[in-house]
Amino acid sequence: MPPKPIVSKQDIIKTAIQLVRENGMSSINARSIANALNCSTKPLFRIYKNMEELKNDIIVELNAYYNLFMDSRIxxxxxxxxxxxxxxxxxxxxxxxxxxxxxxxxxxxxxxxxxxxxxxxxxxxxxxxxxxxxxxxxxxxxxxxxxxxxxxxxxxxxxxxxxxxxxxxxxxxxxxxxxxxxxxxxxxx
Incomplete structure (x- = not known):
């Protein structure tokens, strides 16, 4: 049985969103996320095939956040x-x-x-x-x-x-x- 990942998909997304909030999407790479999570890049690539897949999930989450923001004000x-x-x-x-x-x-x-x-x-x-x-x-x-x-x-x-x-x-x-x-x-x- 493979070892249970210490870092979850939700941890990665939450951390990535915070990085985007602070420095923009250009700050998103495996190393920046791993550093923010205080881990190596390996857990990221156990969960995601590549950075493009992760970035797609980030955009989905950002859009959901934006939609909630807008819905609460319209x-x-x-x-x-x-x-x-x-x-x-x-x-x-x-x-x-x-x-x-x-x-x-x-x-x-x-x-x-x-x-x-x-x-x-x-x-x-x-x-x-x-x-x-x-x-x-x-x-x-x-x-x-x-x-x-x-x-x-x-x-x-x-x-x-x-x-x-x-x-x-x-x-x-x-x-x-x-x-x-x-x-x-x-x-x-």
Whole structure:
């Protein structure tokens, strides 16, 4: 019977997530994880075939963490506005994780149509349609405008270290939502 591993898969993932949180995904390698776990690299490769498999598990866990964060903050009153604020809040609170999930070519090859038709965005687009009375194509346009605006603020916070309070973020997005709604509605006439 093989020896029972002292290090578990959960230990590896938890440690790797902490390394990503502190130093980004580029800090993830067998040696850095083994050093953080105070072990050799052998236990890692008893559990994982290779680093690619481990990195895939890390991304799955980071996405689950992000989804829980977002789900706890999105409200039905205005899903798009609360989604944008939560997205920026996540960027501010978890800069390296945000960078790993949203700034390292994870959406390479995606189009705006891919974003609009992604399952996880449809509920917000339907909510926009309901609260604004815009037709679906205009609700989708409003979604894209706010999504891009939110991502711009988030990336400024992450990459340039701009410090913005949640109150300021909320005001900016609320004003953008109102103005984009007006502009899109007027273009509907």
């Amino acid at each position: 409200t039905e009153k205005n899903r798009l506005l609360s989604q944008g604020v939560a997205y920026i809040e996540f960027a501010r609170n978890e800069k390296m994780i945000f960078n790993t999930l949203f700034m390292n070519m994870t959406m390479a090859g995606s189009s705006l149509q891919d974003v609009i038709h992604a399952e996880w965005n449809r509920e917000s687009i339907e909510n926009v349609k309901a609260i604004t009375g815009l037709p679906m194509d205009k609700a989708e346009m409003l979604f894209i405008n706010i999504w891009l605006y939110s991502h711009g603020i988030a990336t400024q916070i992450v990459s340039n270290g701009i410090n913005m309070s949640l109150e300021t973020v909320t005001k900016l997005l609320t004003n953008a939502f109102k103005q984009f709604s007006i502009d899109i509605s007027e273009n509907n006439k």
